[in-house]
Amino acid sequence: MSFAQAIGDWHALVVLFVAGVVPNQIWRMLGLWFGGGIDEGSELLVWVRAVATAILAGVIAQIVVEPPGALASVPDVLRYGAVGAGLIVFLLTRRSIFAGVVTGEVFMLAGKWWLG
Amino acid sequence: MALPPLDSPQWQSPWRAFAWGLRSITQTILTIVLFVTYLGIGALAHDTHFSLLWALCSTLFVWAGPAQIILITTLGSGATIIQSAIAVTVSAIRLFPMVVSVLPLMRTPTTKRRELVFAAHLTAVTLWVECHRFLPLVPRERRIAFVHGLGCGLVSVCLVANTVGYFLAANLTQTLGAAILLLTPLSFLFSTARNSREVADVVALTLGILLYPLAAKMNSGLDILVSGVAAGTIAYGVHWWREVRA
Numbered sequence: 001m002s003f004a005q006a007i008g009d010w011h012a013l014v015v016l017f018v019a020g021v022v023p024n025q026i027w028r029m030l031g032l033w034f035g036g037g038i039d040e041g042s043e044l045l046v047w048v049r050a051v052a053t054a055i056l057a058g059v060i061a062q063i064v065v066e067p068p069g070a071l072a073s074v075p076d077v078l079r080y081g082a083v084g085a086g087l088i089v090f091l092l093t094r095r096s097i098f099a100g101v102v103t104g105e106v107f108m109l110a111g112k113w114w115l116g
Numbered sequence: 117m118a119l120p121p122l123d124s125p126q127w128q129s130p131w132r133a134f135a136w137g138l139r140s141i142t143q144t145i146l147t148i149v150l151f152v153t154y155l156g157i158g159a160l161a162h163d164t165h166f167s168l169l170w171a172l173c174s175t176l177f178v179w180a181g182p183a184q185i186i187l188i189t190t191l192g193s194g195a196t197i198i199q200s201a202i203a204v205t206v207s208a209i210r211l212f213p214m215v216v217s218v219l220p221l222m223r224t225p226t227t228k229r230r231e232l233v234f235a236a237h238l239t240a241v242t243l244w245v246e247c248h249r250f251l252p253l254v255p256r257e258r259r260i261a262f263v264h265g266l267g268c269g270l271v272s273v274c275l276v277a278n279t280v281g282y283f284l285a286a287n288l289t290q291t292l293g294a295a296i297l298l299l300t301p302l303s304f305l306f307s308t309a310r311n312s313r314e315v316a317d318v319v320a321l322t323l324g325i326l327l328y329p330l331a332a333k334m335n336s337g338l339d340i341l342v343s344g345v346a347a348g349t350i351a352y353g354v355h356w357w358r359e360v361r362a
Contacts, residue, residue: 008167016170019197020187021177023205025237031215032229032236045213046355050320051348052210055203056182056308057324058331058340058347060301062189065329069163070285070293082298083305090306097149100306105295112291 074108075115082108117143119253133258137265140250146242147273149307153181154274156300158281160185163297164192171278179271180240183208185300190340203341214244221251222259235260238267241311316355323347 063071064079071079086104093099119136120126127133141147154175161171166188174184183204190200215236222235246266254262285293305321312318324347331343 006168008170012166012170013173015191015197015200016174016187017177019191019201019204020174020183023201024178024180024183024208024211026205027208027210027212028215028236028239029233031212031239032219032232035216035219043356046316047348047352048209049213050316050351050355051345052182052207053308053312053317053320054324054327054347054351055186055207055340055344056304057321058328058343059182059186059189060305060308061325061328061343062193062332062340063160063185063297063301065332066193067294067297068160068189068192069297070290071163071297073290074294074298079298083301086302086306090309095306095310097303097306097310098145101152101299101302104302105298108298109291109295112294 074112078108078111078115081111119250122253122255127255127258130258130261133254133261134265134268136254137250137262137267138269140246140262140266141269141273144246144249146245147270149303150181150242150270151273151277152299153303153307154277155281155284156296156298156303157181157184157188158278158283159285159293159296160188160281160300161278162282162285163293164188168279168282171282172275175274175278176271179237180208180211182304185304186340195338199338199341202338203344206341206344211239214241215239218244218247221247222256222263224256227260231260235263235267238263238271242270243267314355315358316351319354320348320351323350 064083067074067079082104085107086100089103090096090100117139119140126136157175158168158171161168161174174187178184178187186203186207187200190203191197195203218239219232219236223232243263243266247263250262250266251259281296284296288296308321309318312321324344327343327347328339331339331346334342
C-alpha cells in the first residue's frame with residue numbers, strides 16, 4: 001500500500017466530517033451544555049434509545065444479509081448459522097460476549113473448511 | 117492492579133491520576149471487546165474501500181463504534197451523504213443522555229465547562245460503563261485527569277486495532293478476511309444484548325434485526341432508518357403498554 005493510498009482522497013474525509021463527526025459531536029456538546037436539565041427516565045429518551053438500538057440492530061442484520069468484501073465469499077447458511085450458534089452459546093453462558101463471538105467464528109470457519 | 121486509596125499522596129499530581137486512568141484499561145474485559153470491534157471496523161473500512169487514514173480519523177473524531185459502522189456500511193451501500201448523516205445522527209442521540217449522566221460524576225463546584233469538553237468527547241458506551249465503576253474510587257478533584265487517561269488509553273487501543281484489522285483484511289486469505297469482518301456483527305449483537313436491561317431494549321434489538329430484510333426490499337436507500345424507527349417505535353409501544361398496565 002502506497003502513502004497516497006493510505007491517505008485516500010480529501011473528498012472522503014469531508015464526507016466523514018459532515019456525516020460522521022458533526023452528527024456525533026452535536027449530541028455530546030448538547031449534553032455538556034444542557035447537562036442536568038434532562039431526566040434520564042423521560043419517555044422521549046426511552047423512545048430515542050429504542051430507535052437507536054433498533055438502528056444498530058439493522059446494521060448488524062445488513063452486514064450479515066448483504067455482506068461486504070470477503071464476507072460475501074461465505075455462503076448464506078454459514079453466516080446465519082454462525083450468528084445463530086453464537087447467540088445460543090451467548091445465552092447458555094449467561095451472556096458471555098467472548099463465548100458468543102468465539103462460537104460464531106468457529107462455526108463459520110469449521111463450516112467453510114468442511115464445505116471445502 | 118488496585119487503585120491507591122482515596123487519601124493517598126499518589127493522587128496529588130494530575131499526571132499521576134492520568135497515568136492511573138491509562139493503566140486502568142488493563143482492568144476491564146471491555147478493552148478486549150473494543151479491540152475486537154475496532155479490528156472489525158478496520159477490516160470493514162478496507163473492504164468498503166476507505167483509506168487507512170479515513171478509518172483512523174473516524175475513530176479519533178467520531179469515537180462511537182456503532183456510528184462508525186453505520187457510516188461505513190451506509191456509504192458503502194450507496195446511500196447519499198444526507199441519508200448517512202441522518203442515520204448516524206439518530207444513532208448518536210444516545211450520547212446525549214450518556215454525557216448528561218457521566219459529567220456530574222467528575223464535576224466539582226469550581227469546574228468550568230471548557231474543562232469538561234475533552235471528557236465529553238471521550239464519552240461513549242465503554243467509557244460510560246467504566247466511569248460508573250472506577251470514579252467512586254478516584255478523588256473528585258482528580259477525576260477529569262483520570263478519565264482523560266482512561267479515554268486516551270481506550271482510543272489508542274482502538275487505533276492500533278483499526279490498523280491491524282485494515283492490514284489483515286488486505287493481506288489475509290479470503291476465509292480469514294471473512295472471519296475478521298464477521299467479528300463486527302457478532303461483537304455488536306452480543307454487547308448490545310448484554311446491555312439490554314429492559315424489555316424495550318430486547319424488543320428493539322430483535323425486531324430491528326427481523327425488520328431490516330423487509331425494509332431492504334423497499335430499496336429506499338433509507339432501509340436502516342425505516343426498519344429502525346419502526347422497530348424502535350414498536351418497542352417503545354411495548355414499554356408504554358407495560359407501564360400503563362403496571
